[in-house]
Amino acid sequence: MTKPSDQTRGGRPVALQPDERAEQRILDAAHTVFVRRGTAGARMQEIAEAAGVNQALLHYYFRSKDRLAEAVFRRAAMQLLPSVIAVLASKADLEEKVTRVVQLELDHLLRTPHLPGYIISELTHHPDRARQFISALTGVTPEHVRPRVLRTLGAQIRQRVRRGSMRPIAPEQFVVNLLALCIFPFAARPMLEVMLGLDHQRFARFVARRRRELAPFFLRALRP
Amino acid sequence: MTKPSDQTRGGRPVALQPDERAEQRILDAAHTVFVRRGTAGARMQEIAEAAGVNQALLHYYFRSKDRLAEAVFRRAAMQLLPSVIAVLASKADLEEKVTRVVQLELDHLLRTPHLPGYIISELTHHPDRARQFISALTGVTPEHVRPRVLRTLGAQIRQRVRRGSMRPIAPEQFVVNLLALCIFPFAARPMLEVMLGLDHQRFARFVARRRRELAPFFLRALRP
DNA sequence: GTCTATATGTTGATAGAC
């Protein structure tokens, strides 16, 4: 078994080899197809066509559909909450954290609007994905950071509460509320489009407005 | 083609016939399996076993997997926003609407926690579902009601704003924020469980707390 | 209405040439 990633190329930053480019093209194509159809609904043939290669090559690089799906999911999971955890764990004060998370997340989701639906879909239908999701996160932020995010937030909140400038709120509720307000509109986009009669253009305007108003909305809810 | 629903039984409220009970059992079993595996990942055989019937009977009643999936989705879509639209369209004042929507939705989702993930998954992967979703809604609330929900909410908001007791907010943002805060925790439950280290019991407590605190949280965000 | 048995078409995966 000689997988391309096992080969040594001397470690120098060379231009991508043909094989690497093929592997990358396959991964990108798989991402597109898996996101659109879901893992179970995706067809290896469609991925191969989208990548401009033969179906056998998919197995050459990734061995099975399952492993390919796992590779795609891992990469996608690392994208969903990239900067968010970093921001929440930072030393910035709460107002700034909220404002920056909203901007970062909405800007990012505007570029990859289908990501939330895909992640949610995978996590609900594929039991093992939860483990893979957490290990993908620990690839970005070390294992011990996440519990610390909650403790840090909790400390910041308690400090505010003591000062009388904030209502008490559990840090878990804080995080979930913030993520919900950012992510849900994209995850539920098809539902919202038919419910509210939004076409693509209106949805874009809807999000643009949200980008300005969401952080103030959230922060008002925290006032005493 | 003699479908059981075409048969006349005199219109009197009789006990369910064997056939009806089979059809119902199939629909329930299909719901369970489709929700767990997703439409593409579900197998007719598994549904048949769960319903305690033969696979051929599924086709006898529903003709194809696709039609069965459509029937299941339509029923599920009617469940997701059952009372919510009714409450939002009612004459109650805004505080009461918010409070009641939170209670109704969280209570309902506690009983069917997998519904949001399933609906979102279907809508993102199956393009035609959007049409079916809206027609399922119009089965519950007449077509002309939903635009009126937004107008009604808009009028109530403007009234408050004029009185100085509320910040301006577009009714679309109002509705999406409210739904996001209610539904997202369930749709993203597997993600939140690993991110926040919640087991099932902790998640239940998390939601119980949310049931008390969410409406006040939301209403504070609306204050001037 | 409900079953068993089977046809028919896909799909993921492999073998082997180049």
Added chain:
DNA sequence: GTCTATCAACATATAGAC
């Protein structure tokens, strides 16, 4: 590394007996 050709395993759907 990349291709063509092909296999074996399902999964959906139907035929036909009871």
